[in-house]
Amino acid sequence: MSSILKADTPQPATGQRIESIDATRGVALFLILFSHCVQSFFATHSYVGTGAADIWSMKLFAILSFHKSMMLFALLFGLSFFFQIRKAAAQGGTGNARGFLARLGWLALFGYINGVFDRWDMLLPFALCGLVLPLLWRLPTCWLFAAALILLCHPLSQLCSLLDITDPLQRFLQMHLPAAPDTQASSWSELAAWNISARIPWILAKLYLNQRVFDVTGMFLLGFCLGRSRILEPQGAGRLLHVCCGLAALLLLGYAVRHSVHAANGAFKLFMPYLDVIQALSYAAFFSLLFNWRPMACPRRFMAGIGKSTLSCYMSQGVILSFLMYGWGLGWAETLSASQKAMVAIIVFLFQMAACELLLKKWRLCPMEMLWRHLVSRSVNASGRAR
Numbered sequence: 001m002s003s004i005l006k007a008d009t010p011q012p013a014t015g016q017r018i019e020s021i022d023a024t025r026g027v028a029l030f031l032i033l034f035s036h037c038v039q040s041f042f043a044t045h046s047y048v049g050t051g052a053a054d055i056w057s058m059k060l061f062a063i064l065s066f067h068k069s070m071m072l073f074a075l076l077f078g079l080s081f082f083f084q085i086r087k088a089a090a091q092g093g094t095g096n097a098r099g100f101l102a103r104l105g106w107l108a109l110f111g112y113i114n115g116v117f118d119r120w121d122m123l124l125p126f127a128l129c130g131l132v133l134p135l136l137w138r139l140p141t142c143w144l145f146a147a148a149l150i151l152l153c154h155p156l157s158q159l160c161s162l163l164d165i166t167d168p169l170q171r172f173l174q175m176h177l178p179a180a181p182d183t184q185a186s187s188w189s190e191l192a193a194w195n196i197s198a199r200i201p202w203i204l205a206k207l208y209l210n211q212r213v214f215d216v217t218g219m220f221l222l223g224f225c226l227g228r229s230r231i232l233e234p235q236g237a238g239r240l241l242h243v244c245c246g247l248a249a250l251l252l253l254g255y256a257v258r259h260s261v262h263a264a265n266g267a268f269k270l271f272m273p274y275l276d277v278i279q280a281l282s283y284a285a286f287f288s289l290l291f292n293w294r295p296m297a298c299p300r301r302f303m304a305g306i307g308k309s310t311l312s313c314y315m316s317q318g319v320i321l322s323f324l325m326y327g328w329g330l331g332w333a334e335t336l337s338a339s340q341k342a343m344v345a346i347i348v349f350l351f352q353m354a355a356c357e358l359l360l361k362k363w364r365l366c367p368m369e370m371l372w373r374h375l376v377s378r379s380v381n382a383s384g385r386a387r
Contacts, residue, residue, distance in 0.1 A: 018233055018234070019300055019301070020234065020292045021076070021232055021233075021288060022304035022307030023299075023303035024076065024288050024291065024303075025307035026305070026310075026353075028069060028073045028076055029306055029310055029313055029314065029349075030349050031065045031283075032069040032073060032122075032317075033317055033345050035066060035069050036120075037325075037342060041120075041322060041324075041333065042119070042120050042183075043183045043333035044182045044183045044184050045184045046333045049337025049339065049340075051337065053339035054337045054338040057338040061338070061342075068283065070122065071215060071276050074215070075219045075222060075280055075284055077130065077220060078133065078222060078223025078224045079223040079226055079232070081227075082137075082224045082227025084100060085100075099376060100130075100134050102375075102376045106376060107123055107127040108127035110311065111127055114315045115196075116192045118321075119183075121203075125203060125207055125213075128207075129216040132220060132221065136221070144221045144225050145225050148225065149218070150218075151214045151221070152218035152219070152222070153274070154211045156214075177209075178202055180194065180202065184331060184333065185327055186328065187328050188329075191326070215276075232288040234292050240285055240289050244286050244289055247281055247282040250278050251275070251279055255275070305353065306349075306352060309360070309365070309369060311368040312366035317348065317352075
């Protein structure tokens, strides 16, 4: 952890993208796609299957992807904010947060639009939780790190658990949460109408009920601290190897303790949320190190293409999976087994990888990234700021 706390101020740099981190972002996107496919895109009625391959697919999903994919993606989101601040400093700016606020505003709009297909869209929650970054980024690293650890421990639920009381806000939200329509029995127009009218209060309530608001915000701050340490950059490979070994040891110890200590143990429940954090950090460290390895140059290039195009790929995944899994489309959620859905995830990802490779040969950015950058630039310039 001393590596994460090493630097307190953003370091000026050339502003060039770091391909190994883009490739790691591609891994995070695949894990999200894998989760969505195996969970049948959170369909109301979903078939899992009982074969050995299906059982192993569910085990791999639970161990490797469930919740960890979102945590890793949030970590890399906070890291991206650090790179934006550092790029502004390298170009002689002060790292003003106006441009980032514009990015968050347009991201929220994209998330709302994406929600027409994907009720569980992460873009809108990320945009809302991301407001913490321009508010706190000037604080010393140790303060940001401490805030991240507190948030990731789910402080309100832990406090209620220690006091043996029920969170009144949680009870209120559970009682008044609007019921979502059946994805397998509803038409697309019915699902879209509900998503447009009721999804924002529904997703805000869900953010609090499942504690994602603390997870996402905490990982944003942790990602920013990670950027200040510069440990994921190519010049930090030596330190990163030691960090990988330390995180792997912590992760193995955590899983060993989880299997040997009853989950109801109060002291153990306090540290349970950190297991997913350690695993997400392990993913970030391991894949950044792996993609810096020279023999990984070709896989790194293809995965980096996905990582540079996460907005386009994520939004297209919502359209593709809703058509494949929901009743208004092919309805595969009710017919394909878990192992078959895992294969669907691989096929869709390979298709997106090929599409990104073709598009990035012709343009610097994929369509949604190009539109996002244009809208942000127009928003910032309209306020009298230079590009």
